[in-house]
Amino acid sequence: MKLATYKDGSRDGQLVVVSRDLASAHYATHAAHHLRQALDDWNFIAPQLQDLYAALNAERARHAFPFDPRQCMAPLPRAGHWALAQAWEHGLESGPAADPGFRLGAGDGLCGPCDPLVLGAEQLEMDFGAGLAVVVGDLPQRASPAQALDGVRLVLLANAVQLHAGALSPVQRQPVTAFGPVAVTPDELGDAWAQGRLGLTLQTSWNGRRVGIADADEDMRWPFGELLAHLCATRPLRAGSIVGAGTVRQRGVENGARRDWPKGYHAIADKRAFEVQQDGQARTAFLRLGDSVRIEMKGNDGHSVFGAIEQEVVGLPASEPAGAVRPRALPVAEAAPDGGDGTGLQ
Amino acid sequence: MKLATYKDGSRDGQLVVVSRDLASAHYATHAAHHLRQALDDWNFIAPQLQDLYAALNAERARHAFPFDPRQCMAPLPRAGHWALAQAWEHGLESGPAADPGFRLGAGDGLCGPCDPLVLGAEQLEMDFGAGLAVVVGDLPQRASPAQALDGVRLVLLANAVQLHAGALSPVQRQPVTAFGPVAVTPDELGDAWAQGRLGLTLQTSWNGRRVGIADADEDMRWPFGELLAHLCATRPLRAGSIVGAGTVRQRGVENGARRDWPKGYHAIADKRAFEVQQDGQARTAFLRLGDSVRIEMKGNDGHSVFGAIEQEVVGLPASEPAGAVRPRALPVAEAAPDGGDGTGLQ
Numbered sequence: 001m002k003l004a005t006y007k008d009g010s011r012d013g014q015l016v017v018v019s020r021d022l023a024s025a026h027y028a029t030h031a032a033h034h035l036r037q038a039l040d041d042w043n044f045i046a047p048q049l050q051d052l053y054a055a056l057n058a059e060r061a062r063h064a065f066p067f068d069p070r071q072c073m074a075p076l077p078r079a080g081h082w083a084l085a086q087a088w089e090h091g092l093e094s095g096p097a098a099d100p101g102f103r104l105g106a107g108d109g110l111c112g113p114c115d116p117l118v119l120g121a122e123q124l125e126m127d128f129g130a131g132l133a134v135v136v137g138d139l140p141q142r143a144s145p146a147q148a149l150d151g152v153r154l155v156l157l158a159n160a161v162q163l164h165a166g167a168l169s170p171v172q173r174q175p176v177t178a179f180g181p182v183a184v185t186p187d188e189l190g191d192a193w194a195q196g197r198l199g200l201t202l203q204t205s206w207n208g209r210r211v212g213i214a215d216a217d218e219d220m221r222w223p224f225g226e227l228l229a230h231l232c233a234t235r236p237l238r239a240g241s242i243v244g245a246g247t248v249r250q251r252g253v254e255n256g257a258r259r260d261w262p263k264g265y266h267a268i269a270d271k272r273a274f275e276v277q278q279d280g281q282a283r284t285a286f287l288r289l290g291d292s293v294r295i296e297m298k299g300n301d302g303h304s305v306f307g308a309i310e311q312e313v314v315g316l317p318a319s320e321p322a323g324a325v326r327p328r329a330l331p332v333a334e335a336a337p338d339g340g341d342g343t344g345l346q
Numbered sequence: 347m348k349l350a351t352y353k354d355g356s357r358d359g360q361l362v363v364v365s366r367d368l369a370s371a372h373y374a375t376h377a378a379h380h381l382r383q384a385l386d387d388w389n390f391i392a393p394q395l396q397d398l399y400a401a402l403n404a405e406r407a408r409h410a411f412p413f414d415p416r417q418c419m420a421p422l423p424r425a426g427h428w429a430l431a432q433a434w435e436h437g438l439e440s441g442p443a444a445d446p447g448f449r450l451g452a453g454d455g456l457c458g459p460c461d462p463l464v465l466g467a468e469q470l471e472m473d474f475g476a477g478l479a480v481v482v483g484d485l486p487q488r489a490s491p492a493q494a495l496d497g498v499r500l501v502l503l504a505n506a507v508q509l510h511a512g513a514l515s516p517v518q519r520q521p522v523t524a525f526g527p528v529a530v531t532p533d534e535l536g537d538a539w540a541q542g543r544l545g546l547t548l549q550t551s552w553n554g555r556r557v558g559i560a561d562a563d564e565d566m567r568w569p570f571g572e573l574l575a576h577l578c579a580t581r582p583l584r585a586g587s588i589v590g591a592g593t594v595r596q597r598g599v600e601n602g603a604r605r606d607w608p609k610g611y612h613a614i615a616d617k618r619a620f621e622v623q624q625d626g627q628a629r630t631a632f633l634r635l636g637d638s639v640r641i642e643m644k645g646n647d648g649h650s651v652f653g654a655i656e657q658e659v660v661g662l663p664a665s666e667p668a669g670a671v672r673p674r675a676l677p678v679a680e681a682a683p684d685g686g687d688g689t690g691l692q
Contacts, residue, residue, distance in 0.1 A: 011386055011584070040357055078426040078584070080454030083517060102517035104450035108426030108584040120487065124580065141466065141662060163580055171429060171448035175581040234470065234509055235521040238357070238424075238454040316487060 001053035002182040003028075003154070004307075005035055005073045007112070012036060013073040017049055018182050019056045022307055025067040026056050035076050035183070039240045042137055042153060046185075067181075069307045070114045075156060075183035076135060079107035079242045082177065083231055084160055086246035087222040088131075091259060092273055100222045100230055103174070105160070107242065111178035113307060116314040117161060117287070118176075125164035125286040126313065130204045130266035130295040132216060133158045133244035134224055135183065139237040145225030148232060149196050152224065154183035157306035158244050159295055164269060164286060177244075180295070181307030192300065196223030200305065202248050204266045205294040211271070212248075212264035216297070219251045266295075287313050347399035348528040349374075349500065350653075351381055351419045353458070358382060359419040363395055364528050365402045368653055371413040372402050381422050381529070385586045388483055388499060413527075415653045416460045421502060421529035422481060425453035427587035428523065429577055430506055433568040434477075437597035437605060438619055446568040446576055449520070451506070453588065457524035459653060462660040463507060463633070464522075471510035471632040472659065476550045476612035476641040478562060479504045479590035480570055481529065485583040491571030494578060495542050498570065500529035503652040504590050505641055510615060510632060523590075526641070527653030538646065542569030546651065548594050550612045551640040557617070558594075558610035562643070565597045612641075633659050 002020065005013035006027075012034040016025045031048035032038040038045045055061040085100035119126050135154040143151070157180030163173045192199045197217035204212040222230075227243055237243075249270060252261035258278055265271040272282035287293075295309040348366065351359035352373075358380040362371045377394035378384040384391040401407040431446035465472050481500040489497070503526030509519045538545045543563035550558040568576075573589055583589075595616060598607035604624055611617040618628035633639075641655040 078586075080424040080426060081452040083452070099515040102515060104452060104517060106427040106429070106450060106581070106587075107453065108587050109582065118487070120580065141464065168580065169445040169448060169576065171450060171577065172580045230515065231517065234466065234514065234518045235452070236455065241452075241454050 001050055001185050001188060003035060003038070003049065003075060004067070004182045005075050005077060006071050007073050011078065013077055016067075017052045017056055018067050019053075019064075020188070022067055022069075022182065022304060024056060024061075024064040026052055026061045026064045028052060036078070036240055039076070039135065039137065039153060042239065069181035069310075072114070072181040072307075073112040074110035074179040075154070075181075076179075076240060076242060077110050077112075079110060079135075079240055080238060081241035082107035082110070082244070083241070084133075084177075084244040084246060085222060085227050085230075087220050087227060088246060088249035089219050089221050089251055090249035090261070090270055090273065091251035092277055097221065100227055101246070102227075102230065103170070105174050105177055109176065111176050113178060113181045113309045113311075115178060115311065117178075117293070117311050118316055119287065119289060119313050120316045122286070122288055123165060124168070127162045127164055127268045127286055128204070128206070128266075128293045128295070129160040129162055129247040130202060130212070130309075131158050131160065131244060131246050131248050132156065132198060133179070133242050134228075136228060136237055136241050136243065137239045139228060139232050141232055141234070141236045143229055143232040143237075145196070145223075145229040148228030149225035151228070151237075152186055153239075154185060155189065155193070155198065156180060156183050156242070157295060157297055157309060159293065159309050159311065160244060160247070162267070162269065178309055178311055180309050184306060189305070196225040196227075200297050200299060202266065202295070202297050204264070207291055210264070212266040214248045214250050214263055214266065216248055219249060220245065289313055289315055347396055347531050347534060349381060349384075349395065349421060350413070350528045351421050351423060352417050353419050358423055362413075363398045363402055364413050365399075365410075366534070368413055368415075368528065368650060370402060370407075370410040372398055372407045372410045374398060382424070382586055385422070385481065385483065385499060388585065415527035415656075418460070418527040418653075419458040420456035420525040421500070421527075422525075422586060422588060423456050423458075425456060425586055425588045426584060428453035428456070428590070429587070430479075430523075430590040430592060431568060431573050431576075432592035433566050433573060434592060434595035435565050435567050435597055436595035436607070436616055436619065438623055443567065446573055447592070448573075448576065449516070451520050451523055455522065456588075457522055459524060459527045459655045459657075461524060461657065463524075463639070463657050464662055465633065465635060465659050466662045468632070468634055469511060470514070473508045473510055473614045473632055474550070474552070474612075474639045474641070475506040475508055475593040476548060476558070476655075477504050477506065477590060477592050477594050478502065478544060478548075479525070479588050480574075482574060482583055482587050482589065483585045485574060485578050487578055487580070487582045489575055489578040491542070491569075491575040494574035495571035497574070497583075498532055499585075500531060501535065501539070501544065502526060502529050502588070503641060503643055503655060505639065505655050505657065506590060506593070508613070508615065524655055524657055526655050530652060535651070542571040542573075546643050546645060548612065548641070548643050550610070553637055556610070558612045560594045560596050560609055560612065562594055565595060566591065635659055635661055
């Protein structure tokens with residue numbers, strides 16, 4: 001099934017179930033207000049959401065409304081654990097990686113798919129980073145890769161934003177991550193989801209120009225089962241942990257003395273690394289104010305699986321009063337009326 | 347005021363208000379079920395908690411009960427953002443630090459003050475790390491240190507556990523953090539809380555022996571306002587973020603050609619660094635199964651401010667079934683006897 005979180009002015013938003021074709025949605029209030037609640041008690045709540053999903057796809061859901069990705073927060077706007085690896089290789093690695101290169105991110109302000117990328121100054125060298133992540137249930141310490149993979153509840157599309165300016169400390173370089181509109185259960189992905197890899201095509205566009213198209217199961221050195229087991233080596237993972245596999249990369253092809261990446265890139269830093277390898281110098285500049293980024297993955301049927309991440313780079317409001325917090329939510333759509341019978345099903 | 351979170355089988359526990367002397371407590375259900383709720387809407391909920399706190403201290407609260415730290419979870423068991431710096435210096439630094447050395451931790455399974463420290467194998471080289479942390483309200487991007495300090499809602503006592511085994515990746519070395527029983531509002535700390543430092547004495551005991559006693563406002567290179575402003579440089583912080591200042595250290599004293607640390611240590615790694623500096627070799631071993639750690643801070647009136655962290659190192663249950671999650675609360679050991687002379691140092 002497909003789940004999303006609608007903006008309602010609150011910090012956790014409202015859980016909605018979204019139809020397979022992303023055309024319609026329905027509030028899941030009868031089962032859970034927030035996705036965190038559903039993850040906390042998944043075995044009890046997921047079947048109720050699944051029933052609603054079936055009704056929605058069959059156009060039997062009574063209070064369905066058109067799904068609007070611009071109303072979405074991150075599917076899980078606040079996560080207690082947001083760990084990001086670098087599981088894909090671009091062929092420029094200096095040798096076999098000793099470990100998946102995990103770093104932890106801040107899970108307190110995860111962004112929706114159309115939230116602006118707030119950039120204080122272009123000198124901070126903001127970059128996008130398109131990839132995949134999973135949300136897990138409770139996993140015990142020392143879970144095996146297979147056991148950990150069984151604990152995957154949802155798959156997500158992610159844009160892990162990076163700042164590359166040298167003056168920043170490591171913690172300052174990871175300002176925010178945005179997620180695709182819907183979270184998708186693994187069963188929904190069919191055969192494309194196998195051994196912890198997702199065999200679908202990721203497309204990244206920058207200012208309307210396609211800059212990367214990648215088979216996401218190729219050149220993925222660390223599949224999700226191994227990523228999760230790495231984290232479980234010394235501690236259990238709690239339900240609602242989000243684990244990202246990093247920026248999707250492809251190893252490129254040898255072309256005489258030169259290496260080419262005909263399928264492009266999903267982070268500007270990778271493009272710059274290609275340029276250094278090819279010409280000795282990076283030429284492509286990082287994100288500028290007004291730039292746009294679009295990230296999407298399509299299923300074998302040509303339909304968007306997660307919906308698209310579409311973000312625009314905006315400046316920090318200069319007039320922001322000291323002590324004020326930038327409003328998180330854009331104008332919110334009218335709340336759809338709730339099912340009179342408490343389920344909304346017919 | 348003083349707040350705690352009681353275990354009730356749920357992931358977020360139950361918010362309780364605790365009397366100033368830590369003798370009695372009262373459920374805060376009328377105002378908020380969880381501390382997260384209170385932090386999300388602090389200006390509305392805090393006054394209600396404050397009223398209850400006043401009644402509790404005056405012994406006018408109708409349904410008060412004796413406060414038991416062993417029933418406590420971490421005050422905020424799940425935090426979207428748990429960032430840990432190293433703000434104190436021990437005099438062995440190679441030079442002035444360029445930044446506060448922040449690393450992010452997992453906020454999904456923060457431990458209560460008497461939860462066991464689960465150690466898979468002694469070869470993992472488990473260490474304690476006694477220090478302080480704060481919980482903040484919403485802070486805007488580019489908040490100044492003074493502005494950020496105004497956003498501090500609660501002060502916490504922390505034991506940030508580390509694993510030092512060389513084979514572990516950085517993310518595997520931070521398995522868990524435990525927090526003292528009660529979270530304390532800054533106004534409660536009076537003059538001891540000044541310019542983002544807490545001028546009280548931290549006491550750490552290991553297997554019943556006092557190993558460290560430190561003035562927590564000395565040798566703190568980065569006060570909390572600066573720590574918070576560092577994090578806000580490139581992003582806002584959301585309400586409920588926890589920011590730790592790291593292990594409390596003191597710079598020690600020159601003693602001829604040698605440097606001594608007469609006030610001891612609050613992490614075994616620091617003790618080992620002292621030994622290397624003094625004798626060329628680390629002699630003190632890391633935590634062993636059955637070891638106990640006690641961390642406490644007393645006010646100028648001699649009373650415990652946050653209650654004590656009292657943890658015992660236990661093994662991972664060998665019989666744990668695959669897929670099961672370890673119960674969080676195991677039986678708690680007897681408290682280690684405290685040093686009678688107020689220092690306990692040898």
